[in-house]
Amino acid sequence: MLSRIRRILRPFLGIAFFILLWHLATLGNKRTDVAGPYLTLLGLRDLLLQGVLLKNIVASVFRVAWGFALAALVGIPLGLALGRFAVLNQLFNPPVQILRPISPIAWLPIATLLFGRVRWFDPSDLAAIFLIFLASFFSITTSTASAVANIETKYVRSAQNLGVTGLRFATKVLLPAAMPQILTGLRITLGIAWVVVVAAEMLGVSSGLGFQVNDARNNLRYDIVLAAMVVIGLIGLLLDAAMRSIEKAELTRRGILRAN
Amino acid sequence: MSGPSPVKIRVEGLFKEFRTKKGAVSVLEGVDLEVLTGEFVAIVGPSGCGKSTLLNCIAGFEKTTTGTLLIDGAPVTQPSRKRVFVFQETGIFPWLTVSENVGFGLFDRSAKERDGIVAKNVALVGLEGFEKAYPAELSGGMKQRVEFARALAVESDVLFLDEPFGALDAFTRLEMRREIARIWKATGKTCLLVTHDVEEALELADRVAVMTRRPARIAKVVDVNLSRPRDSDDPAFRALKDGIFDFLGVERRV
Numbered sequence: 001m002l003s004r005i006r007r008i009l010r011p012f013l014g015i016a017f018f019i020l021l022w023h024l025a026t027l028g029n030k031r032t033d034v035a036g037p038y039l040t041l042l043g044l045r046d047l048l049l050q051g052v053l054l055k056n057i058v059a060s061v062f063r064v065a066w067g068f069a070l071a072a073l074v075g076i077p078l079g080l081a082l083g084r085f086a087v088l089n090q091l092f093n094p095p096v097q098i099l100r101p102i103s104p105i106a107w108l109p110i111a112t113l114l115f116g117r118v119r120w121f122d123p124s125d126l127a128a129i130f131l132i133f134l135a136s137f138f139s140i141t142t143s144t145a146s147a148v149a150n151i152e153t154k155y156v157r158s159a160q161n162l163g164v165t166g167l168r169f170a171t172k173v174l175l176p177a178a179m180p181q182i183l184t185g186l187r188i189t190l191g192i193a194w195v196v197v198v199a200a201e202m203l204g205v206s207s208g209l210g211f212q213v214n215d216a217r218n219n220l221r222y223d224i225v226l227a228a229m230v231v232i233g234l235i236g237l238l239l240d241a242a243m244r245s246i247e248k249a250e251l252t253r254r255g256i257l258r259a260n
Numbered sequence: 261m262s263g264p265s266p267v268k269i270r271v272e273g274l275f276k277e278f279r280t281k282k283g284a285v286s287v288l289e290g291v292d293l294e295v296l297t298g299e300f301v302a303i304v305g306p307s308g309c310g311k312s313t314l315l316n317c318i319a320g321f322e323k324t325t326t327g328t329l330l331i332d333g334a335p336v337t338q339p340s341r342k343r344v345f346v347f348q349e350t351g352i353f354p355w356l357t358v359s360e361n362v363g364f365g366l367f368d369r370s371a372k373e374r375d376g377i378v379a380k381n382v383a384l385v386g387l388e389g390f391e392k393a394y395p396a397e398l399s400g401g402m403k404q405r406v407e408f409a410r411a412l413a414v415e416s417d418v419l420f421l422d423e424p425f426g427a428l429d430a431f432t433r434l435e436m437r438r439e440i441a442r443i444w445k446a447t448g449k450t451c452l453l454v455t456h457d458v459e460e461a462l463e464l465a466d467r468v469a470v471m472t473r474r475p476a477r478i479a480k481v482v483d484v485n486l487s488r489p490r491d492s493d494d495p496a497f498r499a500l501k502d503g504i505f506d507f508l509g510v511e512r513r514v
């Protein structure tokens with residue numbers, strides 16, 4: 001019982017220690033300088049009173065959701081194919097691996113060129129979604145392909161043996177067999193996407209948490225800069241926790257994790 | 261049955277090489293084996309002698325290098341629903357329920373037909389009431405039963421069993437041996453069992469093929485003319501067992 005309390009308390013202790021360090025390092029700073037925890041808290045209050053925080057959160061989450069979902073929609077089937085067929089892998093893995101290390105931010109000029117003329121949709125939104133898509137797509141494709149390559153032979157053989165081929169094989173065997181590893185890949189990718197969206201919103205958009213950080217800096221409100229950073233961190237944590245619980249549910253259903 | 265049974269599986273002068281980074285590894289070096297329709301044949305041999313490789317070749321999972329490999333007179337080129345493989349650590353799909361697993365090979369039947377066949381085979385292996393359960397909720401023996409049901413549901417006429425009881429504890433293993441004997445008797449399928457357990461082979465099989473390591477081929481085939489159910493304490497049973505151990509040059513006493 002006592003050890004359980006300790007286990008629950010320890011993370012809070014870690015956070016308290018971190019806040020203390022932050023406090024000491026920023027002692028005596030005004031809000032035009034790197035703000036301390038207390039000023040940040042006041043900044044958060046101002047941010048809430050300004051009424052833009054929710055709008056900016058929604059904007060960022062919206063972009064990540066679209067970019068990430070589209071990337072999963074294209075990347076998972078492509079990854080299944082690359083992991084399954086050596087020929088496709090030899091053909092398409094090299095370009096994927098060359099494009100993957102390019103920071104999505106480097107695509108921004110191309111994105112603005114591509115979407116600059118779009119009128120039926122906010123072009124800056126499209127550019128950000130495109131960057132998130134790129135950030136997620138290569139990562140999802142690669143992790144799905146490696147998940148498929150690691151499937152146990154007996155599952156593939158069982159399906160072959162029972163005459164299950166083609167699309168049925170892909171959806172009933174390949175995808176579910178690779179699912180635990182694909183979900184881990186998706187979770188890590190969502191983390192990357194969240195990091196990228198903030199960077200993407202620093203340039204050329206007028207909403208989102210990245211914009212919020214930049215805007216506050218232009219007004220010399222570092223308390224709000226830090227408040228926005230805290231919000232970014234907390235939402236990232238939430239996204240990760242959501243993906244983790246999906247992963248855990250899947251593993252529990254398979255008996256890989258014990259239900260409790 | 262009247263008259264001698266026709267040959268189901270014919271293996272003659274079968275060679276298999278694996279190409280590895282260190283060059284070609286010769287794993288089967290002239291295997292000869294004949295299995296009659298409805299017969300239960302076991303293959304025993306020391307670990308690593310190539311038993312699984314042989315079974316994988318016969319099932320059509322591995323390409324052979326040279327030699328004859330015929331089932332029902334036709335060369336084996338790929339796996340078929342007519343001949344189903346039962347894997348050691350069960351190849352049933354953990355993401356499907358028991359009935360979905362059993363019906364997995366029946367995708368080209370109507371839903372009604374499929375439900376009927378699934379129910380029949382679930383009953384045959386004694387898993388009524390577990391149709392909606394996921395494999396994770398079943399014991400090792402029950403999972404193995406699901407796999408048998410899945411193999412039987414597609415109306416296969418050959419079962420390949422590669423150490424199907426290897427992952428089970430001693431009690432369950434005994435129970436599953438009785439189970440496979442019962443299923444074999446009830447369905448009349450041709451069974452080819454690979455095991456390193458000589459006693460298991462002698463309890464189940466009509467004939468036991470003994471495989472050696474160098475050269476990797478079947479060196480001896482023992483007829484098991486004992487009535488079923490068999491008793492491993494029966495002197496005739498023991499004599500057969502001793503014969504196989506002597507042949508393999510294994511010291512049995514610990």
Ligand SMILES: Nc1ncnc2c1ncn2[C@@H]1O[C@H](COP(=O)(O)OP(=O)(O)OP(=O)(O)O)[C@@H](O)[C@H]1O
Nearest residue numbers: 278280285287306307308309310311312313314456
């Ligand atoms: N894909 C492969 N590539 C290279 N060598 C292989 C391959 N598969 C099997 N071998 C080799 O072939 C030999 C026979 O393997 P196999 O699995 O058929 O033996 P086994 O008789 O089934 O052994 P066990 O009783 O331990 O299951 C082993 O030396 C193994 O290393």
Ligand SMILES: [Mg+2]
Nearest residue numbers: 311312313422
């Ligand atoms: Mg083996």
